[in-house]
Amino acid sequence: MAEPTETGRKVTTSDRIKDLILSDGLRPGDLLPTEGELCTRLGVSRSNVREAIRKLSTLDIVDVRHGHGTYVGEMTLDALVEALVFRGVLSPGDDLDALRDVVEVRKALDHGMSEQIVHALNGTENSELKDLVDEMTALAADGKTFPQQDRAFHTGLLAKLGNSLVGQLVAAFWDVHTAVLPKLNVAVAADLEQTARAHGLMLEAAESGDAEAFRAAITAHYEPIMRALEQK
Numbered sequence: 001m002a003e004p005t006e007t008g009r010k011v012t013t014s015d016r017i018k019d020l021i022l023s024d025g026l027r028p029g030d031l032l033p034t035e036g037e038l039c040t041r042l043g044v045s046r047s048n049v050r051e052a053i054r055k056l057s058t059l060d061i062v063d064v065r066h067g068h069g070t071y072v073g074e075m076t077l078d079a080l081v082e083a084l085v086f087r088g089v090l091s092p093g094d095d096l097d098a099l100r101d102v103v104e105v106r107k108a109l110d111h112g113m114s115e116q117i118v119h120a121l122n123g124t125e126n127s128e129l130k131d132l133v134d135e136m137t138a139l140a141a142d143g144k145t146f147p148q149q150d151r152a153f154h155t156g157l158l159a160k161l162g163n164s165l166v167g168q169l170v171a172a173f174w175d176v177h178t179a180v181l182p183k184l185n186v187a188v189a190a191d192l193e194q195t196a197r198a199h200g201l202m203l204e205a206a207e208s209g210d211a212e213a214f215r216a217a218i219t220a221h222y223e224p225i226m227r228a229l230e231q232k
Contacts, residue, residue: 013052016042018061021072032062032070077172099177100229103222106173110218113158113166115211120160122209129156133200140192147178153199157206191224 017038026032033041038049053070056062063073132153136146151174158167198221205213 013042013044013048014055016044017049017052017056021061026072028072028074030072032072034069077168102173102177103225103229106170106177107218107222109166109170109173110154110221111215113161114215114218116161116163117157118206118209118211118214121157121203121206124207126156126160126203126207129153129203132156133196133203136196136199137193140196143192145192146196150174150195150199151178157202195221195224 017032020038020041021032032038035046035049035053038044039046042049053062053064057064057073059079060073060076063071065071132149135149136153139146139149151171154174155167155171158170161167198217201217202214202221205211205217
């Protein structure tokens with residue numbers, strides 16, 4: 001049975017399993033106690049434990065491996081991505097607003113981390129990111145889009161910070177963006193070359209320690225998609 005907290009929200013069996021993971025010092029990939037052990041330790045029924053495990057599994061907090069046991073999950077943002085993609089195409093008339101919201105969040109994350117990115121890359125050379133810029137430039141010259149290179153570039157920038165949560169958020173909102181875009185029939189911005197060039201400018205600015213130029217390049221990067229949305 002759920003118990004009330006000081007804030008009035010009831011503590012569920014799911015909450016108690018999460019607390020158990022923390023108190024036992026378990027890490028992603030570690031094996032959880034068996035169903036019977038959880039029942040004994042938490043003082044709840046098997047049906048409560050099973051329902052809680054199902055809920056936690058959908059959130060990637062636990063990973064149920066049939067025949068092997070239940071493990072602490074990797075806790076990715078896959079569930080968030082799926083929910084946001086569905087939200088973006090669910091309500092006719094609201095879908096473009098949803099995509100605008102996603103683009104604005106992406107911009108905010110890039111701008112918000114600009115100082116840290118520039119600080120981390122200042123004075124360095126990043127051949128793997130330069131190679132991605134070259135690939136995007138070549139594809140743009142042929143009139144082709146470059147979603148894989150685009151994603152790899154943005155996640156690669158954030159990887160330099162060592163902040164896994166920010167990296168996951170950027171990747172998650174990028175995935176929502178690219179998943180929702182074709183479902184809404186928004187035309188790909190004609191100026192692919194501007195977008196590819198903006199990535200190069202972002203990298204050059206970061207490596208030279210120029211935060212203002214980095215932010216200007218971010219704005220240039222998003223300008224084509226914002227222009228396409230405004231024309232809808």
